[in-house]
Amino acid sequence: MPTYLxxxxxxxxxxxxxxxxxxxxxxxxxxxxxxxxIITGGSVLIKGAGALKGGDWDGKKAVEDYYRRQESESEE
Ligand SMILES: [Zn+2]
Structure with a gap:
């Protein structure tokens, strides 16, 4: 249940x-x-997800790449 401010x-x-x-x-x-x-942080997150869908922000991919790199390094 959401909390409204x-x-x-x-x-x-x-x-x-x-x-x-x-x-x-x-x-x-x-x-x-x-x-x-008052509009709270939840709406900001939804906006962020919208931006992600639009392809404006590649942060998620960058994070995935980072972890993949970490994993492959630890295997060696
Ligand atoms: Zn009052």
Whole structure:
């Protein structure tokens, strides 16, 4: 279950476990002020995966090559 981060103008930041299907909070559960949802690291990771699919970033292949090189060195 993902954790969503919210920011309340009175209480500050808090996070809340919600199902993906649950609607976003629009009121603070403590003081009923309007809150806004903060985009957390998860979305950044999804963006990163998208970039990978697009072929903009070859880091994964570089890491694989690195480990393959390590393995072949240790065999000798
Ligand atoms: Zn609040």
């Amino acid at each position: 919210y920011e309340c103008p009175k209480c500050g930041k808090f996070d809340k476990f919600q199902r993906i299907s649950d609607p976003a909070l629009d009121e603070c559960p403590t003081c009923s002020s309007p809150v806004k949802r």
